[in-house]
Amino acid sequence: MIDLFSANTPNGKKISIMLEEINYDYKVVKVDLNKGEQFRPEFKKISPLSKIPVITDNENNKTIFESGAILIYLAERSGKFYDKNNRTKINQWLMAQMGYIGPMLGQHHQFHHYNPGKSKFGEERYFKISKRIYQELDEVLSKSKFLSCDDYTIADIGTFPWIARHEWHDIGLKSFKNLTRWYLEISERPAVKKGFSFMDKNELPPKP
Numbered sequence: 395m396i397d398l399f400s401a402n403t404p405n406g407k408k409i410s411i412m413l414e415e416i417n418y419d420y421k422v423v424k425v426d427l428n429k430g431e432q433f434r435p436e437f438k439k440i441s442p443l444s445k446i447p448v449i450t451d452n453e454n455n456k457t458i459f460e461s462g463a464i465l466i467y468l469a470e471r472s473g474k475f476y477d478k479n480n481r482t483k484i485n486q487w488l489m490a491q492m493g494y495i496g497p498m499l500g501q502h503h504q505f506h507h508y509n510p511g512k513s514k515f516g517e518e519r520y521f522k523i524s525k526r527i528y529q530e531l532d533e534v535l536s537k538s539k540f541l542s543c544d545d546y547t548i549a550d551i552g553t554f555p556w557i558a559r560h561e562w563h564d565i566g567l568k569s570f571k572n573l574t575r576w577y578l579e580i581s582e583r584p585a586v587k588k589g590f591s592f593m594d595k596n597e598l599p600p601k602p
């Protein structure tokens with residue numbers, strides 16, 4: 395049994411999707427970010443940067459923070475979605491998600507979705523970068539079925555919930571044929587549907 399400390403965000407959804415994909419038993423502990431629960435001293439003990447997601451593996455008492463590290467941990471533990479033969483490629487795309495795709499789309503959410511009109515520079519900068527990310531992912535997905543290879547891996551699991559915020563991005567996912575094909579295929583996975591709705595039973599990945 396895994397305890398998943400989380401909130402209903404793309405980083406949070408990565409881990410519920412992974413736990414559903416590997417069919418692990420887990421209990422969700424909600425951390426209300428709007429109420430500042432991430433700063434509580436007992437939470438900081440397991441998350442030194444005061445961020446979700448975090449997991450505790452009750453079988454061995456290990457606690458892991460940082461969604462990329464959690465995905466790797468669960469992939470190694472379950473032996474799924476992290477094929478040894480493709481590991482370097484999977485790592486590349488997982489790191490690209492962690493260091494670039496997620497943070498840039500996250501800034502786009504801040505300027506374009508939550509705070510429009512506050513900074514023309516910020517809005518334009520992250521809109522442009524986000525469009526570029528869509529274009530680049532589309533190109534990659536014209537050459538392989540999934541991001542790192544022709545198999546579905548933790549790199550796809552990490553990236554999917556970010557693209558699932560496409561309505562906020564206002565970029566027009568539909569015009570990116572390969573990215574849309576990838577997005578729709580992942581959206582249809584039963585474990586993805588279940589993991590996506592881990593905090594809101596009625597929530598489904600929005601259609602392009």
Ligand SMILES: N[C@@H](CCC(=O)N[C@@H](CS)C(=O)NCC(=O)O)C(=O)O
Pocket residue numbers: 401403404405406427432444445446447459460461462492
């Ligand atoms: N690099 C971290 C980022 C996690 C992250 O940014 N979590 C956000 C929610 S999506 C959070 O907990 N924010 C609360 C805060 O920073 O106060 C990861 O991937 O786990």
